[in-house]
Amino acid sequence: xxxxxxxxxxxxxxxxxxxxxxxxxxxxxxxxxxxxxxxxxxxxxxxxxxxxxxxxxxxxxxxxxxxxxxxxxxxxxxxxxxxxxxxxxxxxxxxxxxxxxxxxxxxxxxxxxxxxxxxxxxxxxxxxxxxxxxxxxxxxxxxxxxxxxxxxxxxxxxxxxxxxxxxxxxxxxxxxxxxxxxxxxxxxxxxxxxxxxxxxxxxxxxxxxxxxxxxxxxxxxxxxxxxxxxxxxxxxxxxxxxxxxxxxxxxxxxxxxxxxxxxxxxxxxxxxxxxxxxxxxxxxxxxxxxxxxxxxxxxxxxxxxxxxxxxxxxxxxxxxxxxxxxxxxxxxxxxxxxx
Ligand code: SIN
Numbered sequence: 225x226x227x228x229x230x231x232x233x234x235x236x237x238x239x240x241x242x243x244x245x246x247x248x249x250x251x252x253x254x255x256x257x258x259x260x261x262x263x264x265x266x267x268x269x270x271x272x273x274x275x276x277x278x279x280x281x282x283x284x285x286x287x288x289x290x291x292x293x294x295x296x297x298x299x300x301x302x303x304x305x306x307x308x309x310x311x312x313x314x315x316x317x318x319x320x321x322x323x324x325x326x327x328x329x330x331x332x333x334x335x336x337x338x339x340x341x342x343x344x345x346x347x348x349x350x351x352x353x354x355x356x357x358x359x360x361x362x363x364x365x366x367x368x369x370x371x372x373x374x375x376x377x378x379x380x381x382x383x384x385x386x387x388x389x390x391x392x393x394x395x396x397x398x399x400x401x402x403x404x405x406x407x408x409x410x411x412x413x414x415x416x417x418x419x420x421x422x423x424x425x426x427x428x429x430x431x432x433x434x435x436x437x438x439x440x441x442x443x444x445x446x447x448x449x450x451x452x453x454x455x456x457x458x459x460x461x462x463x464x465x466x467x468x469x470x471x472x473x474x475x476x477x478x479x480x481x482x483x484x485x486x487x488x489x490x491x492x493x494x495x496x497x498x499x500x501x502x503x504x505x506x507x508x509x510x511x512x513x514x515x516x517x518x519x520x521x522x523x524x525x526x527x528x529x530x531x532x533x534x535x536x537x538x539x540x541x542x543x544x545x546x547x548x549x550x551x552x553x554x555x556x557x558x559x560x561x562x563x
Contacts, residue, residue, distance in 0.1 A: 228279040228316040230371050231309055232364075234259030235298065236289040237323030239360035241352030249398075252352040254290035254323055259283045262321060265353065265361045272365055272417055275372035279316050291323025294330065296444050302330070303337060304440055310340050317343040317371035321364065324348045324402055327380060328393050332550040335378040335389035336557055337439065339430035345370045346380045350400050359383065359400050366414035373419040379411070386412035388425045393547060395508070406547055407510045439560055446559035448472035450548045452506055453483045459490030466493075471563075472500035472555045475541070476548040481505045481512035483541070491541065500559060503541035504551045511545035 234240060236255025240262060243252035260283050263269055273281045286305055287298045302320070309315045322330055331346050338344070347367035349360035359382075367381040378389035383401040391405035405411075412421040431439075447470050451461055465473065475491060477483045481503045483491065495501045505512045544551045 226314055228277050229282050229314055230273045230279045230317045230319065230368060231282045231284060231315055232259055232263060232319045232321065232368075233284050233286045233302070233305060234262065234321045235287040235291070235302065235323075237291050237321060237327075237348055238352055239321050239323075239347065239349035239363065240288070241349075241354070243352045243354045246354055246356045249351050249355055249357065252354070254352075255288040257353050258288075259285050259321060262353070262360060262364055265358075266365045266368075268417075269365060269368055272368045273372055275369075277316060277372070277374075279372060281368075289323075291326040291330070294323075294326045296442075299330065299333060300440055300442075303334070303436070306334060306338060306340070306344060307436060307440075310338060310342055310344075315342070317345070317374070319364070319367045319371050320344065320346045321360075322346050322348050324350060324382075324394050326549075327403070328547075329549050329553050331378050331380055331389035331392055332546075332553050333557070336554065337431055337436060338378070340378060341376050341430075343371045343373065343375055344378045346378070348380075348382055348403075350398065350402050357400070365417065369414050369417050370412070370419055373421075375419075375421065375424060377424065381414060384414055385410035386414065386419065386421075390425060390546070390550070393549070406508070435561055439557070442560060445556040446471040446563065448474065448500075448552050448555045448559065450474045450476055450552050451487070452476045452548075453478050453487050454506075455484075457484035457487045459486045462487065462490035462494055466497060466499060470494075470499060471559055472502075474544070474548055474551045474555055475501065475503050476506035477503050477512070478506060481541075481543050488541075495541075500555060501541055502544045502551055502555055504544050504546060504548055506548065512543050 240257040241252045241254040242256040345367040347363045351357045380387045380392045387405045393406045395404045396402040
């Protein structure tokens with residue numbers, strides 16, 4: 225019986241970044257160092273991977289980008305590679321090195337589509353690999369420890385914390401602990417190579433294989449934009465987007481997902497013209513709260529496990545209980561599987 229494997233997939237990011245000087249923490253180039261180089265920077269990574277099962281490490285360079293430039297091609301190859309690896313009995317767990325900037329979206333995409341029965345652990349860094357303060361090696365070590373722990377789901381390991389895909393957000397542009405869970409705290413801490421779990425979110429059914437195949441055959445995802453409601457908000461952005469053919473709009477509403485009346489009227493008009501419109505809150509913590517029975521409203525919509533309260537808001541818009549960045553991904557997927 226061949227030994228189990230933990231596969232590390234490299235996609236770029238600051239964790240693979242290089243600067244001209246070791247004192248330089250901004251203005252570097254992300255996505256320069258190959259995944260084999262990241263592994264070599266952690267001397268005991270093979271021992272951490274071996275854990276209780278004796279797993280060995282494999283490395284695959286899937287992409288080499290700054291994650292601000294994330295596109296469907298990279299997402300599609302990541303979904304393809306992970307779907308194949310999840311079906312491979314020899315592969316025990318997966319680690320993905322990624323930039324911090326769009327990590328919250330990638331994590332949610334992977335969780336929504338794959339609902340993995342193995343650990344899929346994303347990790348990242350806030351300082352380039354060349355920095356005096358490089359946090360990538362420790363984050364990678366922690367990610368492999370989470371992978372070896374065997375707890376199924378999509379996780380993000382960074383700064384000694386483990387966040388669930390639905391919860392993780394980038395909350396600071398510079399600090400080493402830039403990521404956080406937008407409601408509650410981390411699911412686990414990694415301490416000296418040991419993972420101390422506090423909670424694990426409920427798992428959902430994975431998408432049927434045929435739906436994943438359909439998604440992967442697409443050349444692009446549907447066009448969805450996020451608009452924010454605020455003081456002096458006008459209807460013009462919605463009107464311009466509709467005229468240009470937008471397929472969906474997520475509005476990041478004020479407070480408890482309320483929307484400026486001028487913007488709301490334009491959104492209702494857009495919806496009557498076939499544009500999908502969801503509302504969420506622009507508040508930094510927690511989803512919008514509605515009247516009625518919240519639990520009975522928790523649902524998957526169009527096959528997507530985004531929690532959504534249909535038409536529950538005072539504004540008549542469907543309210544999605546996700547932050548705007550993740551709501552946008554959920555809507556792209558919802559439109560992709562319906563069109
Ligand atoms: C990126 O997102 O690829 C660059 C920034 C980072 O990783 O922190």
